Amino acid sequence: MRAAIIGYGKMGHEIEKILVQRGHTVSLIIDQDNIADLNAEHLAGIDVAIEFTTPQTAYNNIRTCIEAGVAIVSGTTGWTERLPELQQLCREKGSAMIYSSNYSLGVNIAFRINRRLAELMNGCNNYDVRIEEIHHTQKKDAPSGTAITLAQEAIDRLDRKNRWNCIEPQKGETSQATADSIEITSLREGTVPGTHTVTYESADDTLELKHTLKSRSALATGAVIAAEFICGKKGVFTMDDLFKE
Ligand SMILES: NC(=O)c1ccc[n+]([C@@H]2O[C@H](COP(=O)([O-])OP(=O)(O)OC[C@H]3O[C@@H](n4cnc5c(N)ncnc54)[C@H](O)[C@@H]3O)[C@@H](O)[C@H]2O)c1
Incomplete structure (x- = not known):
């Protein structure tokens, strides 16, 4: 597989290692200092691009790859x-994409258990639910995308919840828990790679x-396995599709 890495930060470096370990070729690396190189000309001959950048830049990066096929x-x-806008574009252009808020295989199993747990808890009104996530201090967004996925997938299955906060x-913020909301507590500590508790x-x-x-490395390995999975395919995929296969 000829791969491009878009975003050569903590994840980009880890993904490079795993790509090489698994026998793939890293043909293009894009970061802030060579953003202009992310174009159809440089993407020619690339099988899969793996994008881990910032909330401000992801949309345009992904769009460029879809348009380059x-x-x-x-x-x-x-x-x-x-994301739905880009998934639609991907379908229209006959390209392939996969998005996950977390590429760890263990977290994706936790996503499945979380969905089933919420279904079982829907009939048990005496339980309230909350989520805590802990990440390293350099993480830019809060709550984590993983916590949002956990919260949203529980909300979809719990009649008594219709939003998260x-x-x-x-930052001195105190609980704002209400009966209709799942409260997510976001903590930032040292170099913690990611801990989630429902x-x-x-x-x-x-x-x-x-x-x-x-x-x-578990996240990078999952992302590379996802790249191997969509390589040569057309369509919009999720980690659940990968698990099924
Ligand atoms: N889905 C998952 O499994 C998972 C796992 C870890 C991190 N993340 C997310 O991935 C993103 C990156 O995480 P990280 O820990 O590597 O962050 P990081 O800050 O270490 O790296 C981001 C890199 O993107 C670069 N960048 C900024 N703008 C760019 C652009 N326009 N084009 C190309 N590169 C650009 C930065 O210079 C930096 O090197 C974050 O949103 C994080 O929350 C997701």
Whole structure:
């Protein structure tokens, strides 16, 4: 597979290592200092581009790849209100894309358990639910895209919840929990790669679904596996499609 890396930061470096380990060729690396090189000419001959940049830049980067007919894996969080627009463009152009707020295979299993748990908890009104996410201090967005996915997928299955709200206690924010909202508490600590906990609590007991990432390599490996999965395909894919295969 001939790959392009768009965003040569913490994830971009980790993805480069995994691509090489798995026998792929890194043919193009784009970061802030050579943004102008992200064009059809430089993308010619690339099978898949893997994009981990910033909430402000993801949309244009992905759009450029779709228009050049290059399959794209994106993991950038904090911008996804415009994702459906790009998924539509991808279908129209007959290109391929996959987006996930988290490429760790363990988190994607947690997503599935979270959905099932919410279905079971829908009939148990004595439990309230909250989410906590902890990430490194350099993370730009809060809450994490993973926490939003966990919250949204629970809201879709819990009749008593219709929105989420986020608080950042380290900025002095205190709980704003309401009966119809899932409160996400975002904490920023050291170099933590990513910890997510979904907690259901009643007067009698507590049930927790917790995922603790030990390193970024699990995320990079998942992104490269996603790239291998969409290489040569057409269409809009999710990690669930990858699991099915
Ligand atoms: N989906 C997942 O599994 C997952 C995992 C980890 C991180 N993330 C997300 O991925 C993104 C990147 O994370 P990171 O930890 O690598 O951040 P980072 O800050 O270490 O790296 C981002 C890189 O993008 C570069 N960049 C900025 N604008 C650019 C542009 N227009 N074109 C190309 N490159 C550009 C920056 O210079 C930087 O090197 C964040 O949104 C983060 O939340 C997602």
